[in-house]
Amino acid sequence: MTHEQELEKLRSLLERVRANRSRPRAVAAPTDGDGAAEVELLDAEDVVELTAAAPSEPPELEVTFEEEREEPPVSSRRPIAMPSPMDEALAGAAQQFEAPPEREIPVKTPPPESGPQAAVPVELPAEPRLPEMEGLREELAARPTTAQIGQTVELEAPTRAGLELSSERPRAPVPVADELEAELPRAQAKPVERERAKAELPSPEITRRVAPAQTVEAKAVSAHKTFQPRTFAELLDASLKLLE
Amino acid sequence: MIRLPKPVATPSTVLAPKVEFDLARGQITLSGSAPRVLVPAEALSLLCKDADPEAVQSFGRRLGVEVGRRAAEGLNQISRASIEAVVERVGAELALMGLGSLAVERWGRALVCSVSAAPLGLEADALVGSVLEGVLEDAFGRAARAVPLGRVGEEARFLIINPNGAIQVEKWLAQGSSWGQVLERLHTPKSQGEP
Numbered sequence: 043m044t045h046e047q048e049l050e051k052l053r054s055l056l057e058r059v060r061a062n063r064s065r066p067r068a069v070a071a072p073t074d075g076d077g078a079a080e081v082e083l084l085d086a087e088d089v090v091e092l093t094a095a096a097p098s099e100p101p102e103l104e105v106t107f108e109e110e111r112e113e114p115p116v117s118s119r120r121p122i123a124m125p126s127p128m129d130e131a132l133a134g135a136a137q138q139f140e141a142p143p144e145r146e147i148p149v150k151t152p153p154p155e156s157g158p159q160a161a162v163p164v165e166l167p168a169e170p171r172l173p174e175m176e177g178l179r180e181e182l183a184a185r186p187t188t189a190q191i192g193q194t195v196e197l198e199a200p201t202r203a204g205l206e207l208s209s210e211r212p213r214a215p216v217p218v219a220d221e222l223e224a225e226l227p228r229a230q231a232k233p234v235e236r237e238r239a240k241a242e243l244p245s246p247e248i249t250r251r252v253a254p255a256q257t258v259e260a261k262a263v264s265a266h267k268t269f270q271p272r273t274f275a276e277l278l279d280a281s282l283k284l285l286e
Numbered sequence: 287m288i289r290l291p292k293p294v295a296t297p298s299t300v301l302a303p304k305v306e307f308d309l310a311r312g313q314i315t316l317s318g319s320a321p322r323v324l325v326p327a328e329a330l331s332l333l334c335k336d337a338d339p340e341a342v343q344s345f346g347r348r349l350g351v352e353v354g355r356r357a358a359e360g361l362n363q364i365s366r367a368s369i370e371a372v373v374e375r376v377g378a379e380l381a382l383m384g385l386g387s388l389a390v391e392r393w394g395r396a397l398v399c400s401v402s403a404a405p406l407g408l409e410a411d412a413l414v415g416s417v418l419e420g421v422l423e424d425a426f427g428r429a430a431r432a433v434p435l436g437r438v439g440e441e442a443r444f445l446i447i448n449p450n451g452a453i454q455v456e457k458w459l460a461q462g463s464s465w466g467q468v469l470e471r472l473h474t475p476k477s478q479g480e481p
Contacts, residue, residue, distance in 0.1 A: 269392075271392070273367060278422065278426060280395040280397070281395060281447060282428060282446070285472060
């Protein structure tokens, strides 16, 4: 079939389509599930093979197809709902989360009426490892405490300057003697060995109270009998005896 | 040093005597006693100052004897009366005479009579002392001397002592010893043997 013949068939087909279009239809063609209109079958002769070699210059044809969809009649059957994208997503998720057959199902805690559950043996190490306290103590002793952290003061390097101490020392307050108070002997101060300090500083004047070597025994001789005259005459006689 | 105990002062209380002023006759009587003379204290003080000491002493003793007699009459067995009772009665009699308020102090064994608010003054202390001597002589029958120790303000103190001891005390006072020192020396053992 030549090129001119194919064009001729296409033109005749187009004319037939235009003619059928203008012609009214007697019976409404029932639509199938997908709603597509039934198309009139063509003869084998009318079939044009488009896969053949295309002409070098395609003819300029203006073909306008108005896509129409005929609404189903009221008496038609209820359309079958197509699977929605949501159903497809749920089905896919179910397939995705399906456990593989070879995966082991975890043991669930049996209900209380099923009895005590056997304890799972736990493997313990042969000997528990204790921390080394000796090393830990030394390490902790070397470390500053939390209270010392943040209070660290950097001291300056010691100098060779000598200490300047005042020779006058504040005097201790003199205790007030009371008749009813007796001072207990104080313990003597322990000698402090500071050879270097003694060599450089003047020796202080320390006055110590010498404790008595012997204890004093109290002797109760007699109570002083006060003169208590009962009468005026008694007092008068006592006074007259003075310088007698 | 001898510490003397604190003095025990016994103030006297004034009784309610019956003083009668007979203006028609010009006489003053005290509870039915003999007539009395109401004289200014200043005039009496000047008299005591210019008069002979023995005359003043005799005058004062005379007054004291009467006071002692009246006090002894008011007290039952005055020799056994307490200090408070004697001071109350004798002090009341002295107050009626206008010689001041009597109190008794005891410094250890020493008997000290104090008279406060005496209107006669320092010149009449010898007279008041003589009155006290007359009281003790008449009421208690003791020969005692009331040596003026001095004055502290308006309060005059008299030491009651035997006649020999009064001479020694007057010597100490003449030497400048205070009455406190005299009272202290009275209680020293060394002073006991001194005449």
